[in-house]
Amino acid sequence: MTEIAIHGDNVVAHATAHFCERAGIACEITQKPDQQTDVPALILGSNVTRLLRTIDPQRFDNIGHKPSREQVRLARSGFLLSELPLGKFYSDRYGAALINVSHQELLEFVRGGESSPAVCTTSGQPQALFVDTAAPADSSQDTTLGIWYASQPGCAAANVTWLSEEFVARQFSTQDQTHFIYTGTEPTESSACHPSLHPFLDELEFFRPLADEAPLTSMYSDRTAFLGPAFSTSFPIQLPTFQTGIEDAWVLARMLENYEDDIALALTEFERFRLPRHRKIVAANQMAINRLLGKTGAASIARNLGIAFRARFLPEMAMQQVDWFYQYDCIRGFR
Numbered sequence: 001m002t003e004i005a006i007h008g009d010n011v012v013a014h015a016t017a018h019f020c021e022r023a024g025i026a027c028e029i030t031q032k033p034d035q036q037t038d039v040p041a042l043i044l045g046s047n048v049t050r051l052l053r054t055i056d057p058q059r060f061d062n063i064g065h066k067p068s069r070e071q072v073r074l075a076r077s078g079f080l081l082s083e084l085p086l087g088k089f090y091s092d093r094y095g096a097a098l099i100n101v102s103h104q105e106l107l108e109f110v111r112g113g114e115s116s117p118a119v120c121t122t123s124g125q126p127q128a129l130f131v132d133t134a135a136p137a138d139s140s141q142d143t144t145l146g147i148w149y150a151s152q153p154g155c156a157a158a159n160v161t162w163l164s165e166e167f168v169a170r171q172f173s174t175q176d177q178t179h180f181i182y183t184g185t186e187p188t189e190s191s192a193c194h195p196s197l198h199p200f201l202d203e204l205e206f207f208r209p210l211a212d213e214a215p216l217t218s219m220y221s222d223r224t225a226f227l228g229p230a231f232s233t234s235f236p237i238q239l240p241t242f243q244t245g246i247e248d249a250w251v252l253a254r255m256l257e258n259y260e261d262d263i264a265l266a267l268t269e270f271e272r273f274r275l276p277r278h279r280k281i282v283a284a285n286q287m288a289i290n291r292l293l294g295k296t297g298a299a300s301i302a303r304n305l306g307i308a309f310r311a312r313f314l315p316e317m318a319m320q321q322v323d324w325f326y327q328y329d330c331i332r333g334f335r
Helices: 010-021 046-052 085-096 104-113 196-202 237-242 245-258 262-291 298-314 315-326
Strands: 003-007 026-030 042-044 069-074 082-085 100-101 129-132 141-153 160-162 167-173 175-186 205-211 224-226
Touching: 003 010, 010 026, 010 104, 010 245, 042 046, 042 167, 046 085, 046 104, 046 245, 046 315, 069 237, 069 298, 082 085, 082 315, 085 104, 085 315, 100 245, 160 298, 167 196, 175 196, 245 262, 245 298, 262 315, 298 315
Parallel strands: 003 026, 003 129, 069 160, 129 224
Antiparallel strands: 042 100, 069 082, 141 175, 141 205, 160 167, 167 175
């Protein structure tokens, strides 16, 4: 029987353990004291929620908050540039819900159940395979850009992207809190922004510098597989891409189940299925950075007009631009 050690006491690590143990693969989760902290709350797209729901459908349906719409607003005036439906419309289109969930709530869900392995702090070599799910220690960082975080009590119906010449922020609610993740240059005066943002901007806490690192070129090395944040860092504005490591976990478990007697072949097939997906996500994140950040003057106006025009006059085209991400279905490909 294949035995694996999983580094990282996080959502991806515990999802990997669950999917692998369900396939009859023994797991042990290890943790290093200096592991990087995950974002405090997440937006999970249908590509991930359909996988998590297989763990415990009834319990999963009761966690998080399902927003009704997605908005883009100007940070200074609050002007609504675009609005697209979520909720039932989203579920019908993609076959699974989009939910906002706190990291702790999601971690407790994925850890739940008698089959969840205990976390240990040892780091001995596994008998067969080592699975790394933890983001690497900071090595080269962009010193001009960072990520800040704040939260307030309450729950709002919409997920909102706020655009400014200095920053881009995502505002979204879990069941009892509204979260605000700010990406850009260091915050200064909040008075230049819409009044609804002042409580968040006045209480921003530093989260971490914005990583400026190229992803690894391979998803495995010898008998070590790299999943999710261990392979590539996602842009925080694209929050749903943070948990694509759960897709990695599902596919790795299927490959280990199919090629139990040949770990090398299992890893080769795992990379063959997952690497194109990751490359596309990295390219989309970089495109979002180029499109949303660092725009001033005429470039900022052109960006805003493009967002408004596409959502108001070509809404189907706006939806089609994200279909490739949310329609991705691991279960259909690897039953």
